[in-house]
Amino acid sequence: MAGDDLVELKFRLYDGTDIGPNKYAPASTVATLKESILSQWPQGKGNGPKSINDMKLINAGKVLENSKTLAESRVLVGELPGCVITMHVVVRPPTSDKASDKQPSDAAKRNKCSCTIL
Template identity: 70%
Template sequence: MASEDLIELKFRLADGTDIGPSKYSPATTVASLKGKILAQWPKEKENGPKTINDVKLINAGKILENNRTLAESRVPVGELPGGVITMHVVVRPPLSDKISDKLHNDSSEKACCSCSIL
């Protein structure tokens, strides 16, 4: 594949730091991009993603779907000669045990109901 066909991407984290830039084929899936982000995630950052499902990639205001390729996600191929496309990375924070326990306990308390007929 010619180098002109490759898409140069960098991934912007919430704190403004970047991963990349690197070049990818238009046939690269979003899931594989997320895997590369996990592998390159800065070790010093707290609350990093554990799986690709914890990561959302946003390009041009759209959340990219895991099963789609860059070409199918309408990433502008060749529209920016020599330009780098920045995708934003959003990490779903993991629920702490206290929060998940509280949600479970609250749901069991609210399971009852009462009715008044006047």
């Protein structure tokens, strides 16, 4: 594939740091991009994703689906020659264990508010 057909992407993390830029083919799937991000994730960053399902990629306000390619996701392929497209990476917070899951629900029951109109 010619170098002109590649899309140059960088990925912005929650703290403003970037991964990339790297070049990808328009036929690359979003899952492939997430695997690349996972392999390049900075070692010193806490709260990193454990798998590709723990992160979302956002481009132009749209959450990209894992099964779609860059071209299908309507990423500006070839429309911005020489430009780097920035995608935002959102990491799902780690899920807590069952014991701590019960605490907020119990607190919600105790702090119930009600109004009575007389």
